[in-house]
Amino acid sequence: MLRMTGIGKSFLGVRVLGGVDLEVSAGEVHAVVGENGAGKSTLMKILAGVHAPDEGTIEIDGRSVTFGHPIEAQRAGVAIIYQELTLLPERTVAENVFLGREPVRRGLVDRAAMESATDELLKSLGEESFGPRDLVRRLSVARQQVVEIAKALSLNARIVVMDEPTAPLADHEVELLYTLVRRLTARGIAVLYVSHRLREIFDLADRITVLKDGARVTTAEASSLDTAGLVRLMVGRELDSYYPPRAAGPPGEVILSVRGGGNARLHDIDLDLRAGEIVGVAGLQGSGRTELAKALFGAEPFTSGEMTPRRPRSVREGIAAGIGLVTEDRKAEGLLPNQRVRDNALLVARATGAPRTGVERLLERVRLSPPRPAQEVRLLSGGNQQKVVLAKWMTVAPRVLLFDEPTRGVDVGAKAAIHDLMRELARDGMAVLMISSELPELIGMSDRIVVLRDGRLVGELPAGSTEEAVMRLAAAS
Numbered sequence: 001m002l003r004m005t006g007i008g009k010s011f012l013g014v015r016v017l018g019g020v021d022l023e024v025s026a027g028e029v030h031a032v033v034g035e036n037g038a039g040k041s042t043l044m045k046i047l048a049g050v051h052a053p054d055e056g057t058i059e060i061d062g063r064s065v066t067f068g069h070p071i072e073a074q075r076a077g078v079a080i081i082y083q084e085l086t087l088l089p090e091r092t093v094a095e096n097v098f099l100g101r102e103p104v105r106r107g108l109v110d111r112a113a114m115e116s117a118t119d120e121l122l123k124s125l126g127e128e129s130f131g132p133r134d135l136v137r138r139l140s141v142a143r144q145q146v147v148e149i150a151k152a153l154s155l156n157a158r159i160v161v162m163d164e165p166t167a168p169l170a171d172h173e174v175e176l177l178y179t180l181v182r183r184l185t186a187r188g189i190a191v192l193y194v195s196h197r198l199r200e201i202f203d204l205a206d207r208i209t210v211l212k213d214g215a216r217v218t219t220a221e222a223s224s225l226d227t228a229g230l231v232r233l234m235v236g237r238e239l240d241s242y243y244p245p246r247a248a249g250p251p252g253e254v255i256l257s258v259r260g261g262g263n264a265r266l267h268d269i270d271l272d273l274r275a276g277e278i279v280g281v282a283g284l285q286g287s288g289r290t291e292l293a294k295a296l297f298g299a300e301p302f303t304s305g306e307m308t309p310r311r312p313r314s315v316r317e318g319i320a321a322g323i324g325l326v327t328e329d330r331k332a333e334g335l336l337p338n339q340r341v342r343d344n345a346l347l348v349a350r351a352t353g354a355p356r357t358g359v360e361r362l363l364e365r366v367r368l369s370p371p372r373p374a375q376e377v378r379l380l381s382g383g384n385q386q387k388v389v390l391a392k393w394m395t396v397a398p399r400v401l402l403f404d405e406p407t408r409g410v411d412v413g414a415k416a417a418i419h420d421l422m423r424e425l426a427r428d429g430m431a432v433l434m435i436s437s438e439l440p441e442l443i444g445m446s447d448r449i450v451v452l453r454d455g456r457l458v459g460e461l462p463a464g465s466t467e468e469a470v471m472r473l474a475a476a477s
């Protein structure tokens with residue numbers, strides 16, 4: 001159905017894709033994988049008419065096409081679901097599906113036609129939890145994706161591109177997306193699926209194309225590969241074990257302690273964090289995980305309860321108490337993208353008056369690669385950006401570091417580096433708290449896991465618990 005041949009692309013003289021071939025069949029889930037910066041998104045954007053290739057051809061159903069604009073790709077049957085959703089939150093589902101091409105009857109927008117067509121599309125996707133008249137802003141991210149896909153179907157999309165679609169989803173919502181993908185392929189639609197989560201790749205993909213440094217390494221049947229083999233193709237070397245070994249001995253002294261912590265979103269939080277341990281936080285979307293990290297840090301403080309060190313009422317107090325937070329949204333909250341690596345790494349030191357020497361050494365320690373302190377942060381891959389955030393905190397040597405989805409959108413190699421660092425920091429006596437929606441990661445990294453539900457800690461599980469055990473606690477009602 002789709003054949004891309006010899007695709008090449010440079011940005012500002014830097015070649016990011018060269019001679020890439022990609023063939024996709026009707027009804028196939030074709031995964032595109034590779035490290036950060038391998039060129040996956042660029043290739044997908046070329047297919048979607050966002051970027052024009054410098055060289056190469058695209059054929060759909062054997063006919064050569066060129067896209068000067070995303071609209072042209074859309075007309076040719078290509079839909080792309082971006083990670084940042086592009087819907088209008090204050091409009092209804094039906095209005096979004098038909099945005100810019102509303103059916104008109106006697107000079108007026110035919111709302112009834114729009115709504116019934118949307119209703120049919122949603123039903124065909126098995127979606128019954130919301131309807132055409134619901135406001136988009138009331139829908140979860142997972143349901144907004146359903147709207148995006150309904151929109152793609154209404155445009156007769158035959159190739160649907162999903163670029164890291166599960167990054168904003170909570171674990172239990174991933175199943176919803178799987179169902180959706182299967183419904184699309186059952187209609188003969190080809191799905192191009194970009195993700196860093198290998199589990200999803202093996203769950204969904206028929207074939208896998210591996211990109212490395214802008215070139216295709218291989219395209220293979222998913223059934224002919226295993227995780228280790230795929231990682232080797234992506235990274236170009238063996239990654240022997242996924243997660244660093246856990247703490248050898250028992251944890252040290254309690255560094256942070258909360259009793260009866262509460263605010264508008266959290267209730268009766270009792271939690272101790274000890275030197276040397278990594279405590280995982282599990283919970284469904286909306287269970288209060290990010291709120292817990294922000295309360296401990298002082299960004300959205302606890303308004304009741306006892307805490308040692310003294311309950312921070314602001315970020316400033318949190319930092320002064322030796323607490324750091326690696327936020328979920330590093331671009332918006334953790335970094336100044338237009339500034340250089342070095343200046344970003346010094347953000348916390350500058351704000352607190354901590355010494356600014358040794359930042360180069362810290363950037364080495366976090367394994368920034370390539371180590372270019374003068375580069376603008378926005379030009380770095382997700383993994384490298386996260387390493388800069390880590391360096392930023394390490395300048396003030398916090399005693400407690402809270403990580404909210406630390407490896408979201410980060411490739412396998414950088415992910416392993418970040419995991420190793422987290423364990424190193426714990427080994428050096430820090431107390432580490434880690435939130436992750438990726439259960440294998442949470443289980444692989446944590447010395448114990450606490451589970452949040454509706455703003456309350458509802459249980460604790462030891463290292464090595466099963467995903468089922470975690471989910472059972474997180475979802476029980």
Ligand SMILES: Nc1ncnc2c1ncn2[C@@H]1O[C@H](COP(=O)(O)OP(=O)(O)OP(=O)(O)O)[C@@H](O)[C@H]1O
Pocket residue numbers: 011012016034035036037038039040041042043379380381382409411
């Ligand atoms: N608009 C742009 N201008 C300049 N350089 C760009 C632009 N878009 C991408 N790049 C560069 O092209 C390379 C490939 O980027 P791309 O986003 O395609 O990688 P990716 O495989 O999708 O990575 P990730 O896994 O981090 O999403 C990177 O080095 C990136 O910095």
Ligand SMILES: [Mg+2]
Pocket residue numbers: 040041042163
């Ligand atoms: Mg990308």
